[in-house]
Amino acid sequence: MTTLLDVKDISKSFKLKGYWYHKQQFTALSPISFTIESKKTLAIVGEAGSGKSTLAKILVGAETPSSGSIYLNGQRLKEQSFKQRCQYIRMIFQDSGTTLNPSLTVEELLDEPLKINTQFDEAQRKQLIRTTLQKVGLLGDHMNFYPHMFSGGQKQRISLARAIILQPQVIILDEALASLDPSLRSQMINLLLDLQQQMGLAYILISHNLGTVRHFSDDVMVMSKGKVVEAGKTIDVIKHPKHKVTKKLMMSQNFQLTHK
Ligand SMILES: Nc1ncnc2c1ncn2[C@@H]1O[C@H](COP(=O)(O)OP(=O)(O)OP(=O)(O)O)[C@@H](O)[C@H]1O
Numbered sequence: 466m467t468t469l470l471d472v473k474d475i476s477k478s479f480k481l482k483g484y485w486y487h488k489q490q491f492t493a494l495s496p497i498s499f500t501i502e503s504k505k506t507l508a509i510v511g512e513a514g515s516g517k518s519t520l521a522k523i524l525v526g527a528e529t530p531s532s533g534s535i536y537l538n539g540q541r542l543k544e545q546s547f548k549q550r551c552q553y554i555r556m557i558f559q560d561s562g563t564t565l566n567p568s569l570t571v572e573e574l575l576d577e578p579l580k581i582n583t584q585f586d587e588a589q590r591k592q593l594i595r596t597t598l599q600k601v602g603l604l605g606d607h608m609n610f611y612p613h614m615f616s617g618g619q620k621q622r623i624s625l626a627r628a629i630i631l632q633p634q635v636i637i638l639d640e641a642l643a644s645l646d647p648s649l650r651s652q653m654i655n656l657l658l659d660l661q662q663q664m665g666l667a668y669i670l671i672s673h674n675l676g677t678v679r680h681f682s683d684d685v686m687v688m689s690k691g692k693v694v695e696a697g698k699t700i701d702v703i704k705h706p707k708h709k710v711t712k713k714l715m716m717s718q719n720f721q722l723t724h725k
Pocket of ligand 1: 493514
């Protein structure tokens, strides 16, 4: 297997407001490096404020890193290349479904990225919207519906359709499954795993739920205060956690007791 995404020494410091003579910096991310192959899922777990979302925003190009570089298929991604990068690396949030513009039909919602990023004519775009909706378990005719006509789980599928319509290579799921009830969550995980095989996708799963991490991810990175404190195969880290932060996360979810 070859490396799809190669993240090298990415760091981020924020300038804190203050007078010039005592301006301070806050390090949200210390240099972090990792790689992901296609068809693999890397989970990122950690306490609140450990830097997970900052890392995700840097990966999609919404935040500029203070140092480091990102390579996709060996090509270095330019900084602040949000438009170019969003074709290859897409993100789905916890509340993506609720942030769908209520005044647009599903067709209009899915057409936006196609109009911006492709040269397809109207008929080609319509056909692609139809097949993409079917890929995520919705009907082609759903393109004429408005977001309020769907349930929470279906809205999350529309967000997924919008994420995959440009044939990306990496999808970042930032707590994207958190608001779904357990049965919808497992349906969504199965759908994501099918799409991963079909499309060769790599996922970065940011999740507080270790059950989801265990079912879904191949590798895991545990973060604390902007640093990776433990990383490895998910099964090994969960069976034999070494760092106190990992142990604390597991104990807070009664994980050791039920999943020895
Ligand atoms: N624009 C900003 N300016 C200053 N500090 C910031 C900014 N964005 C994030 N931070 C700080 O960086 C740290 C990491 O934040 P981040 O949102 O990445 O954490 P997280 O692990 O995603 O947390 P959560 O699980 O609560 O979403 C936090 O202490 C946060 O307050």
